[in-house]
Amino acid sequence: MAKTQLNVRVDEDTARAARERALARGMSVNRYIEELVRQDTGEIGHTFVEAAADFMKQYEPVFAEEFGADREGRVSGGRASEGRR
Structure with missing residues (x-):
């Protein structure tokens, strides 16, 4: 599947939380956000x-x-x- 760049703006606390959660799961922030969206859309x-x-x-x-x-x-x-x- 082709990748598309998506730029989003979040507050610093949200960005920090995303980085920490991704690190704890051993994945990139990009992958972490992708998985959250997939879960939210019911794909998983x-x-x-x-x-x-x-x-x-x-x-x-x-x-x-x-x-x-x-x-x-x-x-x-x-x-x-x-x-x-």
Whole structure:
């Protein structure tokens, strides 16, 4: 993807916070701002939800077999409640 330069003006406290957060995460301020915008626009969250949905669909038979028989939160055979006494 091509990069476009975007110049923004923020107060010094905001700039300092951005630099500190980026440094703490081991990334550039540019990358930090990019990730914040992606999160805000739902790009990262959308990708996560799609991956989770794919996982659930792929393993649906396993979950149904393991958890489908008892809808009260207990696994058939009592495995989920073992160790809770």
